[in-house]
Amino acid sequence: MTLPDPVTLAIPGFIALVLVEMWRTKRMGIGRYDWRDSGTSLTLGLGSTIAGVLTGGLVLAIAMWVWQHRLFDIPFSWWAFLLAFVLDDLAYYVFHRSAHRVRWFWASHVIHHSSQHYNLTTALRQTWTGFFSLAFLFRLPLFLIGFPPEMVAFVAGLNLVYQFWIHTEHVGRMPPWFEAVMNTPSHHRVHHAVNPRYLDRNYAGVFIIWDRLFGTFEPERDDDRPRYGIVKALPSFNPLWAAFHEWVAIGRDALAARSPGEILGRLFGPPGWQPGGTGETSETIRRLWLEDRAGQDLAGQPTGRQSPQQEH
Secondary structure, three states: OOOHHHHHHHHHHEEEEEEEEHHHHHHHHOOOHHHHHHHHHHHHHHHHHHHHHHHHHHHHHHHHHOOOOOOOOOOOOOHHHHHHHHHHHHHHHHHHHHHHOOHHHHHHHHHOOOOOOOOOOHOOOOOOOOOOOOOOHHHHHHHHOOHHHHHHHHHHHHHHHHHHHHOOOOOOOOOHHHHHEOHHHHHHHHHHHOOOOOOOOOOOOOOHHHHHOOOOOOOOOOOOOOOOOOOOOOOOOHHHHHHHHHHHHHHHHHOHHHOOHHHHHHHHHHOOOOHOOOOOHHHHHHHHHHHHHHHHHOOOOOOOOOOOOOOO
C-alpha cells in the first residue's frame, strides 16, 4: 500500500506559518528572530533532508527484514493506524529521553537544541547524523510486532508534522484539557529551556501523558521564563560546527580516556559525565540549584553558589 509523505505535504504550511510568525514577531515583538540563527536552522534542516535521502534505503531494508520476522499480521485498517500512531509516539518518547540521557544519542540530537532562539525555524534544525547514532533502532519493535513499514513511516511523519507548531512563543497556554493530554508550545518551551528546573523534562512528541506517566513532566512557570539553547552556547552560527561539534568532543574525550570503563562512560554516560561522579550532569545542575533555593529559604538571602554548567 502506497501512502503519502505527511512531511512533504505539510511543507507549504510550514513556510506559511514561518512567514506569519516572522510578521507577528516584527509587528508585536513576541519572540525573537535572528537571520543568522534562522539561516543556520534552515541549512541544518536541508542537510538533514539530504542525509535522510542517502540513508533512507538502508533504514527501509532493516525495517523490512525485521517485519519479515513479525509476530502478528497487522492489516491496513483504521484501528491499526490509530494504534500505530500511539505506539510510535511512545517509541519516540523512549528515543527522545535516551537522546538526552545517553551521550551517543545526544551527539546527534544536540543539533536541535543548539539555537538560543525559539521559533518555528528551530523546528527545522534537525540532525545530519541520526543514522550513524542508530536512532532508527527505537522504532524496530513496531515492525517486529507486525506494523507494516509503510504504516509506521506514515504515522511517524504525522508525529513530526504535529511537532512543528509547538516550536513557538506566539501561543501561550491551551485549554486545560488539551494541556493535560497533548504536547503544546508551553510544554515544549520547557523542554528547550536550560533553566535548572526545566533540564531534561517534557520529552513528549504528541502526547504529554508519557511524561506525566513516567515522572518527567514539568509545567512552564511565569516566574521562571525559559532560556533556550544548550548551557554552553555554541560560539558561532556555523552549521558544520553545529552538526558535528559533539561528535568532535566525544572523539577527543575517548582518546584521552585512561581505561575502558572511562571510554564507555564518555560514550554512553549522560552528557556531562566525568569519572568518579564528578561530572556536571543535569542531575548535578538541578541538585545544586535546589540546594541554593533551600539555602535561600533558610537564610532569607542567596547563598552565592552558582550552578555548574555542561553542554546539555
